[in-house]
Amino acid sequence: MYVVMMFLPELSFMYTFIVKIASSLLMLWIAFGFGSLQNYIRNMGAFYIINFAAAGGIIGIHYLLQNAGEIFNGIWYTASGGLSFELKIGFWFAFIMCFAVLLWFKLVYSSRRKLENRQMYMGEVTVVIAGYKVSCTGLLDTGNQLADPLTRTPVMVMEASLWKEKLPETWLERLSTGGPDKLVLELDDADFEWRDRLRLVPYRGVNRGSAFMLAIKPDVVEIRIGDQTSRTVKVLIGLDGGNLSGDRSYRAIIHPELVQEEGSVAMDAKPQNKTTTLSP
Numbered sequence: 001m002y003v004v005m006m007f008l009p010e011l012s013f014m015y016t017f018i019v020k021i022a023s024s025l026l027m028l029w030i031a032f033g034f035g036s037l038q039n040y041i042r043n044m045g046a047f048y049i050i051n052f053a054a055a056g057g058i059i060g061i062h063y064l065l066q067n068a069g070e071i072f073n074g075i076w077y078t079a080s081g082g083l084s085f086e087l088k089i090g091f092w093f094a095f096i097m098c099f100a101v102l103l104w105f106k107l108v109y110s111s112r113r114k115l116e117n118r119q120m121y122m123g124e125v126t127v128v129i130a131g132y133k134v135s136c137t138g139l140l141d142t143g144n145q146l147a148d149p150l151t152r153t154p155v156m157v158m159e160a161s162l163w164k165e166k167l168p169e170t171w172l173e174r175l176s177t178g179g180p181d182k183l184v185l186e187l188d189d190a191d192f193e194w195r196d197r198l199r200l201v202p203y204r205g206v207n208r209g210s211a212f213m214l215a216i217k218p219d220v221v222e223i224r225i226g227d228q229t230s231r232t233v234k235v236l237i238g239l240d241g242g243n244l245s246g247d248r249s250y251r252a253i254i255h256p257e258l259v260q261e262e263g264s265v266a267m268d269a270k271p272q273n274k275t276t277t278l279s280p
Helices: 003-007 009-015 017-032 037-065 068-072 091-119 171-177 180-186
Strands: 075-077 083-085 122-129 132-140 155-159 198-205 210-216 220-225 228-232 236-240 252-254
Touching: 003 009, 009 017, 017 037, 037 091, 122 155, 122 252, 132 155, 155 210, 171 180, 180 198, 180 210, 198 236
Parallel strands: 132 252, 155 236
Antiparallel strands: 075 083, 122 132, 122 220, 155 252, 198 210, 210 236, 220 228
16 A cells, blocks of 8 residues: 555655654554564564565666666766666566565575574584594484494494594495495404494484494593583494585584583474484
C-alpha cells in the first residue's frame, strides 16, 4: 500500500524521511509485534540490513548487465550546469532480482552460521608419543562411541598422513585401501619403532560392515577447545588413511569422553555437521 502512494502526487509528503521511518516501524510491529525494546531494535536492524543488501544487489547486477553506452545515457546536466545522475531500472527486473538477491543473501548467511556453529566444536589437538609431537585441528563428534572393546579405552581418529614421518612408506597407501590387520602381521621389529604401541580396534561405520582400525597408544593427548584444556593418557589414536574433512578444516575426530572429565569442556548440544558415526 505504501508503494502505491508514489503514483499519487498529492501524497508526495508520504516519502519524507520521518514518514519512511514511521512506516517501517509500523510494518515491523504488524509482522513481529513489540515484545521488548531490545527485540524490537534487533528486528529493525535486521530489516534494514536485509533491505539494503537486496537494493545494493539489484543495483550491482543492473550495472553488470549494462554496457558503456547505457550507463552514460543516464548522466545529464542541469540548467544551472550541475551534473546529475538518473538511474533507470525496469520493474520486472527489480521484482525478479529482489527475490534472487534475497535467496543469495540467505544462502551465504546460512553457510556462515553453519561454519560458526561448527567452530564451536573445533579445538587444537596435540599428541605426544615417545617425545614426538603432532598437532592439528580436531572436531568434537558427540556421536563417536568408538572404543577398544577389551579395555574400553576411547579412540580418537586422526589422519594417518600426520604421522608420515614415523610410519613406514607403504602404510599411507595401504591404510586408505583397507586391511590394517595385514599390516601388523607383515610388520618386522625393524620396520616400525612403535610396534609395541599398535592396536587393532574393531568398529562398524554407517552403511558399512565390520572392519578394523589401526591405532597407536600415545603417551599423552592434550585437547584445547575455547579456553578449556583437557589432558588424558587413557586414549588410542586411530589412523585413517583418507581425509576426514573435504575442506581440510579439521584432521582429527575427538571422542566426547576425552573432554567430559573434570576441568574439561562441557558440550550441551550436538554439532550441526556430524562426521561418520563410529561404534565398537
